[in-house]
Amino acid sequence: MCNKLMHMRNIPVASLLALVVVCTSGRASDDVLHSSVAEHAITKSQITLPGSAPFHLTAKTFESTDRDNDSHNATIEEYWVAPDKWRRIVKTAEFSEVLIVNGDKTSETLTGDYYPNWLRQFVNGIFDPGAPMQGVDLAKSNEVSKSARVVNGTLTITEVCPRFTFLAGTPPVTNKIFSMYCFEYGLLKSVMTPGYEISYEDYKKFGDKKVAHKLGEYIESGTELEADITELRELPGPPDESLFVINQINAPLRTVVVSEAVARTLLVSASDIQWPTLTSGRNPGTLSIYIAIDREGHVRETLGLNSDNPIMTAAAREQVMKWEFKPATNNGERVQVESVLTFGYETKIVPAP
Numbered sequence: 001m002c003n004k005l006m007h008m009r010n011i012p013v014a015s016l017l018a019l020v021v022v023c024t025s026g027r028a029s030d031d032v033l034h035s036s037v038a039e040h041a042i043t044k045s046q047i048t049l050p051g052s053a054p055f056h057l058t059a060k061t062f063e064s065t066d067r068d069n070d071s072h073n074a075t076i077e078e079y080w081v082a083p084d085k086w087r088r089i090v091k092t093a094e095f096s097e098v099l100i101v102n103g104d105k106t107s108e109t110l111t112g113d114y115y116p117n118w119l120r121q122f123v124n125g126i127f128d129p130g131a132p133m134q135g136v137d138l139a140k141s142n143e144v145s146k147s148a149r150v151v152n153g154t155l156t157i158t159e160v161c162p163r164f165t166f167l168a169g170t171p172p173v174t175n176k177i178f179s180m181y182c183f184e185y186g187l188l189k190s191v192m193t194p195g196y197e198i199s200y201e202d203y204k205k206f207g208d209k210k211v212a213h214k215l216g217e218y219i220e221s222g223t224e225l226e227a228d229i230t231e232l233r234e235l236p237g238p239p240d241e242s243l244f245v246i247n248q249i250n251a252p253l254r255t256v257v258v259s260e261a262v263a264r265t266l267l268v269s270a271s272d273i274q275w276p277t278l279t280s281g282r283n284p285g286t287l288s289i290y291i292a293i294d295r296e297g298h299v300r301e302t303l304g305l306n307s308d309n310p311i312m313t314a315a316a317r318e319q320v321m322k323w324e325f326k327p328a329t330n331n332g333e334r335v336q337v338e339s340v341l342t343f344g345y346e347t348k349i350v351p352a353p
Contacts, residue, residue: 044210064224108250277347
């Protein structure tokens with residue numbers, strides 16, 4: 001937040017005078033950040049918690065930075081009665097899922113061979129926004145930024161963003177990667193963890209909840225996605241039981257996050273990264289990328305994480321897309337795999353013409 005404000009332009013003077021930003025290093029103080037911050041935000045906004053009103057929801061996703069590119073177009077629909085009774089339909093041009101949960105029984109029907117990471121981010125962001133914060137103690141963050149406004153003559157903290165730093169890779173090649181959770185006016189504003197980056201806007205009242213109707217997802221510079229909730233209404237009267245009939249019980253497709261060490265044991269074909277020459281920037285350096293692998297062992301998506309040079313990140317992402325892995329299994333079923341890979345690079349510096 002602090003860095004963002006330093007680059008803002010054309011802000012009215014009155015707004016600047018009313019806004020105070022404080023950034024602190026070290027652990028966040030317990031009087032500002034504790035588990036109840038996240039608990040309060042999720043309780044106020046998550047519509048799939050026990051006791052929530054039954055609902056029907058529809059949403060559409062698209063690339064907000066290029067509406068003519070339909071590669072990220074999808075529809076999401078859910079009929080929800082209780083945590084153990086719901087029906088979800090997710091569709092893209094190449095993939096679809098019909099997932100039914102009824103008591104202790106589950107049924108999933110799939111078309112297509114890969115459930116995209118970008119799509120699962122939106123689905124999880126809509127129906128289970130608290131999942132990325134499970135087991136996270138916000139009071140133990142490495143750094144926290146806070147924003148405050150003068151409200152009725154009182155300086156009031158309006159936004160809090162705890163940030164965590166982790167070490168990725170295997171010595172001697174290691175790199176720092178980050179997670180950050182932001183809350184504004186007591187509601188979830190954004191979650192950024194490796195492989196998952198969702199923002200929440202346009203909160204609207206739904207029963208006793210406030211639900212974000214616009215979700216954003218950052219893929220890379222120049223590519224940002226959006227999911228708009230186009231309908232959210234309570235289900236009137238008893239639900240239509242035909243929606244929740246399960247004819248065949250099966251376990252849903254799973255995606256498993258593994259360590260880099262485990263991911264590299266699955267490698268069967270991986271050429272050395274060919275690093276391009278540079279005209280400037282840090283050399284040698286390190287970078288990390290997030291990879292998503294389908295059930296056949298093919299790399300389907302990559303995302304850039306922390307890097308000493310974005311040119312090198314682009315080179316690593318392009319070449320890792322050609323790597324092949326062994327199909328991974330869990331309890332005898334093939335699963336999708338995601339992981340963080342860290343690279344050290346060293347190349348030639350060629351003066352710019």
